[in-house]
Structures are given as structure tokens and as C-alpha cells.
Amino acid sequence: MFCTEWTDGVAQGPVEAGLADGDLGGAHRVCPMTSVGLTPGVYAIIEPENLYGRILATGTLTGSWAATDKLELYARLEGVRMDMLISAISTSAIGPGYTALGASWRGVEGASWALAVQGKVVLPTAFLHDEHGAPVGADAGVQFVWAPKDVLLVHAALMPNVGFAAGGGPLYPRGGVNLDLGAEWRAFKRFSFVLDGISGFGRTDTLDHAGVGVGFRGGIGEHAGLALESRVPLAGRERALTAVDIRFDWRF
């Protein structure tokens, strides 16, 4: 089974550099791991013509627990979230960011494929950013993974997601679905390349985004992993030029 073939420090699964807070709507790997990690990330909007720019830098702590060989529980805590808005009057904020708690259960599988059910909740822990509103989000969906070759994984994820704002103001309920399709190619034992086609619908507009995700993932020994990942929206309402993560993981 492919999960056992990819067991060292090299990261797995779709590109996770998130376009949404807490990576709402993003798919997770289907192979459970017990790990901890640190992920610095940057999300950037640069629109000089609108006198608008946004640089969002995050430092995210991740942790996951392989409860069984099919079930992973995980958490993502943005320990530092620094948001810089560049406009005629520029502003910035720094503080803790959002917290995501999720699970992935590889419920059905064959010799070279698997179907996992995944989901997470995103909690409003960015206290110094959201002064009054308290955005809460959740997603739940499925991911299908097929390994046509030992070094190649093809994944497809469909992740419906919802969110609203608690906190006494307008609720702003939003719902949509993300559809990602991609492949991971393990070119070397401890290096893989991932290319995803990413898309999202209905959450902020008919087409939230359509674009690509790319990742370069390496393993350092049996336990450590280092990945550079990016999502680049090419169409849709999403204004970001890119979201980029650098992931350091230690797998137990």
C-alpha cells in the first residue's frame, strides 16, 4: 500500500499553502503520521493600481497523531500572524492566528488507491486581528488517492466548506467547495515534486479561484522533512499573487 512506501520525512498530500485562513477548504494527506512541524508562510496581494497590498506572514505550529493506521488527528496553530496592509494609510497587526483542528480517515482502500474522509474546524483565535468579529469555519470532504506507480501518487479532493462570523456582528455565512486535482512524483528517495490544479467555488464568488499548486519536498534522514510549497491563483476572485509555505516537519 502506498502509505507504507512513503514513510520517511518527505511530506505527502496536496499542496497545503493556504489561500484561506486556517487553510479552510484545503485537503490533507491521507496517510496518517505522527509529527510536529513549523511552517513559516507568506500570502501576498500586490495591486499598485488599487493602492492595495497585503503581506500576511504566518508562523504555524503543526502537530499530528496517527491514532490508527487509517486515522490521523491533527492541529494547526498559527503562533504568529503578522498582517501588513499597504494602502494610502498602511496598517499592520501581529498576534496569534487561527487554529485548525482536523481529522483524516482513510476509510476505503485498495492495493493502489484509497478514499479518505477529511474535515477540520477553524477556530477564531486571532484575537489581536479580529477585534470584534470571530470567524469560525469548517470543512468536510473526501480525497481520493491513486498510485499508478510506486513513485507517483495522483490525488483528487473535494472539500465543501462553510464559515460564519460569531461575535455579535453580521454573521456573513459563506459556503463553497474546493476541488483540487494533482499528482506527487517521488523523483528520488528523499525528494518529491507535487503539482496540483486548484479551484474553489461559491465561497466568495462563483469562482473563488482557479490555479496551480506546486511543491518541492525533501527528506532529511528518516524523520525530518523540508518542503517549499506554493499556491498560485490564476483566475477567480482571489486577489493573491501567491501563498508560499516552507514546512519543517519531524516525523516520529
Added chain:
Amino acid sequence: MLTLLSLLGCDGPACLEGDTSCLMPSPCQEIAYTCEGGSTEAYWIGPDDTPPGGMDTLAATGDLVLANDRIVAVIEALDHPHYIAPTGGGILDLGIRGKDNDSLRQVFQATGLLPEEGFHYTSMELLEEGDIRAVQLLGTLDGYPDVPVATRYEIRPCEPGLRIRTEIANGTPDALSMYLTDAFYWGSREIIPFTPRAGSGFTHPSFGLSDIGDAFFDVPFMVGGLHSDPAASYGVVACSEESLNGFQSDNVSAMGPRPRVFPSRDWDVYERFIFAADGASISGAADLAWELREQLWGEAWATVSGVVEAPGGVLGENLRASLLLVDENDVPVTHVLPADDGTWSARVPANRSYTIHAEAFGREVSTATVKVGAGDADAGTLTLPAVGEVSIDVLIDGASDYAVVNVIPADDATAAATEGTVFGFFNACAPMLGLTHGGSPSCNRVIVNGPTTIALPAGNYDFYTSRGPFSTLGAARGVAVEAITGQSVTLEVTSLDLQPAGTLTGDFHVHGGASFDSNMPDEERVKAFVASGLEVVVTTEHDVVNDYAAAIDALGVADRFTLLAGTEATGHLLFRYRSDYGFPQVVGHWMFWPVAYDPTAPWRGAAYDEKAEPGLLMTRQEDVGWDKAGGVVQLNHPYGGAAFGRDYSWATAMGIDQTLPLDREGSSASQGLYFHKPEGARYSNDAYDVQEVMNGTLNENLIQYRSFWHYLLNQGIVRGGTANSDSHSLVENVLGTPRNVVFTDTTRADFDAAAFNADVRAGHVMGTNGPVLVASIGTNTPSVASFAPAEGDVLHVEVSAAPWVPVTEVRVIVNGTTHTYTELAEPADPFGMDTLERLGLDIPLADLLPAGAADAWIVVEAGTPLAEQADLDCNGLPDTGDNNGDGEIDWHDVEELTEDPGVDCYDVVGPLAEPPEPERDSPEWIFRTVTPGGYPMSFTNPFLLDRDGNGTWSGPGLP
């Protein structure tokens, strides 16, 4: 904690979810005022209602009055937006009940500086809750329909202001940079803001759009005051925040919570109290601010009082004496104008020591200290330096009459001892006799009409006046003014036979207190009209119309000049109209006259002038009654700078490259905008009649204005040229300097406005600030109409001028090439009456015109030599002078360059050079005594020579 409270639903927004029946809660619950007989009222202004008065009042039929027993406020109707606000819903007027002293331009809400960040209100509802009256406005940000906003203005009995609550939520998917603020649009030259912050008070850092972040400071409150009566002062304290944050200038103050990242789906509520107090300066409002701070935040205050003595001078008149109180931490806390009897009092934070800085005539003259405990304190008596008095009379042709007298230090010691400012604002004056931009006395100028007494610091002074350029220069020089004692000065002015027969003089660009950037009371302005000797005055208030009828009647001077009311369309709201430029802009300033004054209309008869290209401005103005065929539309100061990103000038905004021809197809890119016809317009942008060639007494941008004029002429695009003062006060530009001499058959006695305007449109105009220039070719005179020259025709030029006007050269400009003639007579005595005729010249056209039969144009100028300028950015427009005086114009002359950029065409250029500063008592210096900063200059309109005789004039083409 706030988030936790919010999660429990405490104090959340009430009106951000599209429910128009929502009701926002009453703001500022911690504030309480009581009184006997308090009352409130609220009503929509009807056509028969008399709106609150004051120099800045703009209330119109359809606006809403919120009033109580203390104040009267006007909230503009939604379809009556003013200035920078995209819709109505702002505070337009605010005054003390019964005082008619509205001094407020506008307060509106925004979340930033960009046009899309203004509040766009879509509903406005009047609420009555017991004796509370309120208006609730709902809408969105102008450029963000997914950002709902709501504001409640509330008035209660006994209270000196409005309670205000604003709610906002970010319904967009993106984080926004939000500065939730009240923008106090002062307009410039009017209210000066004051903040109690260490080292601040009236002193605020200057800033531009690129460094505005450095100008934000936390302050407990902001107050601002007009400094001339009838005046009110204003202030704001936050109820929902312990301090306010923002920036200050004489254009705009912005006060609100600190700017912050506004994440998607976050919301905010801001409550504050905006208040008004009677009287000049800011102590009235500051007293209220300290009182409110005690109610809101428990900060104790005490009253400190005292007496000021000023031997030889009466107190209480604007700058004559004032007191700035600064605490032990260098925090200015208030500023007081003593009463006429010298008494004063002010509230200050308790339990501090204060230094009292006494100012007089714009200078600090003494200090004292006072320790204030928990109770009231007596600061004792402060004695200011003694001053003298001078009685000034001006005799015009032997009789006392209105005149503007310039008071100039006669020696360097007096200049150094008397130079002052209005609390650090505006330009310095020596002596500083009164507010720089107020009524007389103002800066170093005073309007007299018969013997008029002014107070003056001791020193030696010269006094100068004239009745415009066609009179002698009245002067009294070296007058020694001593403290306590009095002096009398009489200036005699004689009219000179200089004005050409069959002409009327006119100034087509004049502002008064109705303009957002003028603090000149109507009567003072009318006195200046008379003093200028102008025969026709076109009043052109920014965005509005004023006919000065009440002031003219009050002074009984209706027979002294003819007034044509107009308006200067002045863009405030940035919008995107230029397809080859990435940023929103405005379209500069455009003049329309005559426009009927309507005291009940939102812009007093003018059309709404925002977000419109010139062609659409003309259409809108026509829609409200302006006669396009019989009136005049004038392009004002074609090139210039910008204020807060708002271009003053159309040619600058278009970004025209004068090395390239205009695109006659009229695209929306820079070379095409000139001919562009905007959507919804009946006219294209080029459908104006005349352009300013001279603007302002200093005449600093003449070179660029005439460059644009000549650029158009070269392409066969003919518009008449005009010369206007653009005067806003007694100080920055002298009314009627420069002026137009209009060759017309109509007369003052039987004035025909249509005929006069027709002659203006036809270019039957000579512009001048002194030299009189009459030119002809055969029977042809300058005009926008062409003619075929006859064989052997000569250009005949006659130059005359008052003896105090130096004229050293005549320039004949043919298709942009200049021929200079310098054999002019020089008067021996600038204060005399001789040598008016300076030059008579006949120049064969054959000596001027290029070979061939191509059409040509000729413009004649007279004056002193112009400073050399160069075009360093290769767009054909002169932009930089020999500013370092090394005889070469290069990168060393560019203010912003510190090293050679190493390219042929620079990215940054300027400034233009001015003629050299004249030596004292030279002819040029004497000219400047009544033409501050200027140099003599006059010009004719063009002769258009249809040399090929085809009946049309097509221009010689670009060089």
C-alpha cells in the same frame, strides 16, 4: 476580553445587516448635561426656512437641522454631497444658537484617504425619541458595497454638540486597512486645528501622501478654531476610545480610533462627541473638551484665569494678544484670546504647572508660570510690550476712498523685530498686523476708507498703496512708529491716463469667504473690490456661487463696480478617467460665469462638480441654467501642483507631452483627453472659451501657462488668454493683479454682460499687472479671429505704464520664436507722474514672419526679462530654472536631485526659477511693494495671420 464580550453579543452593531428598520443605540451614554429649559428640534429645511448663518454656511432646502438650546447643526441631504464626501450625510454647518457663526466646512466619515473609502449613505431617517432627536444614516463604503456602514447623529437638550455613533463591518473576503475617522475638511486658510500633545498645540508635522503615516498621533481630543469673528470653535472627543488618533493640517484633520487591520467579517463601532463653542480661537472648544474628558474618563480640570495688559493697544482683536498654556510636560493644553479688557480664563487639567506663552502680533513676547491645583487658579497680570498706533488715510485723486495699504518695514532691524506668523501657520509677515487670511488688517496689509487707525509694534515703516496699475504709487516712507504715541500717514494717489479707451478692466478669478479656502468676510472682500479699481469683478467661489449682494448694499458701493457671479468647479473626488494612468485624479479647476446665485440651493446655484471631465462639467452647469453660448468657461491655471493628490490643473492632470500633437480623435489617454467627449456630456473637453495665461500676483507659473497656450496655437487650437489674480484674501494674491483689459463697446454705465462676455470669448483682452500694451496690424487687433495680412503690413506696438512699473523689454513672439526690443523710456521718479509712454514701435511683418505662406500667430508681451527655464524631462514643458545661478540649467538646479541621473530626460525636475530678488529701492523692488513677489508683465491675445488666404487658420504646427 472584547472578543469574549462580543461573543456574548454585548454592544454589537445594530444596523449592518441590511435591515432598514434597525435602530442604532444612543451613543456616549457616559455623557450627561443638564440645564433648565433645554430643548431640541429637528426639521428638514424648506424653501421658506432661514438656515443658520455664518461665513461657511451651506445649508440648503432639503438638508436636515438638528438643534437644541445651545447649538444648531445641519446634516446635508443625501443628494447634496459636498467636497470630498461621495454622498450627503455629513455635518455641513455647526454653530451656536442665535449667533449665526457657522465656521465649519464639513465633517464626514471615511475609512481612509482613497475615494472608495468614503461613506456612501443610501438612507437617512429622522428619529424622535422623547426629547432626543437623531438622524440615522445607512449605506456602504463608496467603493465597497460589501462594507456596510451606519451612522447616528443625536442631539439632546443642553448639550453643546452631537453624539455620534458609527458602525461598520467588513463584508469583503479581504482584509482592509481601516482608519475609521471623521474627516474635518477645513479647506485651508481658515480653521487651524489644535491638539494637546507634547510639542504640538497648533504645530503639526507637514506630510504628503507618501509619508502620512508619520503624521498620526494619539491625542485626548482635537479642537479647531476660526480666529476671526463671527467665529465658532469645534472639537471632538471619543466616547468609545480613551484617545483619538489622526493627523492635522489646515486642509483636513482626521480623528478616529487608531488605524488597524480590518479582517474580513470583523466589525467595529466608534462613538464620539463633536461639539461647538462660541468665539474665536480654540479655548471655547478646549474648555468643553476638558469637561467631556472628565465625564468620560475622570480627568479633573480646573479653571485658570488672569489679566493681560498691553499699553498702547486694545486687546481682543485676533492677533493683538493671545495666550498659549503649556504644561510641565511640554503639552500645550489650550489657547486663549483675552477679552477687550484683558481678562481671560480657560480650563486646564488640574494639578499641573503651566507656562503661559503670551503672543502679540504673531510673536511670542513674554512668558509667565502658574501652578494649578485641584481648584481654580489665578495667573495674575501679564504685561505685554507697548505698541504704537498709526492713523492711515489714502486720498484717491484728492478724496478719501477705499485702498489697500501695504505696511513694510523700512529697515532690516524692524523686519527682524516684527516678523510673525499665525501660531506657526501660513506664511510669515512683517509686521503681522492681523490674521494672514482674515479681514483687515491682515498680515501686513490694511484696508482703509478715510483715516483708519491700526496698532503697530514700534519700528520704522514704509506705507504703499495704489489704485491698481493705472495710478501713481502712494507712499510714505521711513515713518518712525514709537510705542504709546500716535502717528498719522496720508498717502496720495492720482489716477493716470493709462487705460486704453474703449476698455473695461476685469478680474475673472476672485474668492471670498464662501470659498472653502478663504476666510475673507464678504464686506472686507467688497471693500477690496473697490480698492482695486476694477470695473468688472467676476466672483468665482470654489464649488458655490456668491453674489455679495448684502455686503454691497451694506457698504453702499453698488455703483463702484459691476459684479458677475460665477463659480470655480474644483475637483475633490478622485476618479479614473485617464486610460494611460494608474491612479484616480481630478480635472483641475474650471471657471463658469455668469451663474445665477440661489441661496436655497445646495451649491448656491452651481452644478455638482465632482467626478466629471470638463465637457461634462459644462453640460451639468448648463443644466442648472448657465448659458453656454452667452457665458464664459475658462480653463484656470493649466499647470500646477496638487493638494492631497488633487491636481489643481487640467494640463498637468492630462499629462500632455508638448513634443507630440494632440489626438484629435479624443481618446481617454493623455494626448486625447483634450478633445475627449465624456459619456453623458454634450460637449467635449476642449469646448472652453479662454484660458488663464497669467494667474496670481506672484505669477510663478506664467512660463508653463503660456507654454500650453502657445502649444495649442501652434496646432491651430485658439482660445483667448486671460490674466487673473486668483485672490483669496488680502495677502496671497492682490485682487486685480493681474487683471484683464477688455476691449469692448459696453460700458459700466450701460453694462451689457453678454457683450462683455462675447469680447472676452473673442480674445479682445490684454492681460497685465502693470504695463499697458496696445498692438495692432493695420486695422486688426488681437483676437481669436484670423485675418489675411496685407502686403507691407506692420505690427504697431505702444507701451505705456505708471512710473512705478518698470518695463524694460517688449517681446514679439511669432510661432513660438521671440524677438526682443529693449529701447524703452525709463521714468526718473517712480513716485511721480511722468514718462508714461515707454515705447512706440512699428515692425514690418516681413521682418517677423518666417518665409513662405504658412499661417502664423503673433503674441506681444511687455515687462521685464523672464527668468530662463529649461525642459529637463523632455515633454516640451519648461520645468526647471537656473536655480543655482551658475548660468547653466542642469541637474544641479533640480531640487530633488543630489547626483547626475546620467540620462538625457530626467524623472524629477523643477522648480522653475523666478526673476532675481530685486535690491531694496530698485524699480523692481518698488513695483513689488504693491505687487508682492511679482514682476511686470503684460501680453496681448494673438494675431492669427491667415497668410495663405484660404479663410481658415490652421496654425503653423509644432516645432
